[in-house]
Amino acid sequence: MRLPLLFYQRDTLLVARELLGKEFLHTIGGKRVGGLITETEAYIGVDDPACHAARGMTPRTEVMFGRAGHAYVYFIYGMYHCVNFITERDGFPAAVLIRAIAPTRGVDLMARRRYGTTQITQKQKKNIANGPGKLCMAMDIHRGDNKKDLLKDSLGVYDVGTKISKKEVLVTSRIGIAVGRDLPWRFVWQKDKH
C-alpha cells in the first residue's frame, strides 16, 4: 500500500531513514518501473546551506515549501534529473533526495532507457539505478513530474514490509555538495550486512 501523508509529515531525518527498503514506482503507460530505495539524503530548511531552499522561496524551490508527500524534481549539470520527496509541515521547506534504488520492476524497460538495450552485463545491471541521476533516467522521471502527488499520481512509494535493522544502515555525510558537509544526513541500506 502507498505510504500515507502522515508518513511524510514528520521529521525529515526519520523519513529519510524509514524510506530505506520502501518500493518507489513509476507507472508509465500501464507498466511499472522502479525498485527498493537503498540510499537517501535529507535537506532541511533555510538554515541548511546545502538545501535548495536556503536562499528562500524561488520558482524552483516553491514546491519545497508546500505540502509533504509531493515530488520535487530538478534538472542538474545540464543532463540529469534528481527526485526528492517533500517532508514536514506546510511552509517548512524540507525534502529527502532519493539517491539509489535496487530494481524490482520493469528491469528491461529501465535497461533500455539507460543503455538502449535489454542485453546488459552484470556490471551494467548493478549500475542501472545506483545514483540519483541514473535512477531518474532509468525510471523516466523528468521535470514534468515535478510537484506530482506521491499519494495519487503516477509516482508512488509503497510499504512492502521490508524490515531493516540498525546495523544495516550506514549514516554518513552527504555527497557532492560544497557546504553542509559536516552533517550526517545520508542514509545507505547495506543489504549484505546484518
Added chain:
DNA sequence: ACGCTGATGAAG
C-alpha cells in the same frame, strides 16, 4: 581528474 551540458538565481 576531467569534460559534458543547461537551468538557476544573483549581479550589473
Added chain:
DNA sequence: TTCATCAGCGTT
C-alpha cells in the same frame, strides 16, 4: 545580459 555555480555520470 552575463556570470559562477551546481544534491551527477562516464571515461580517462
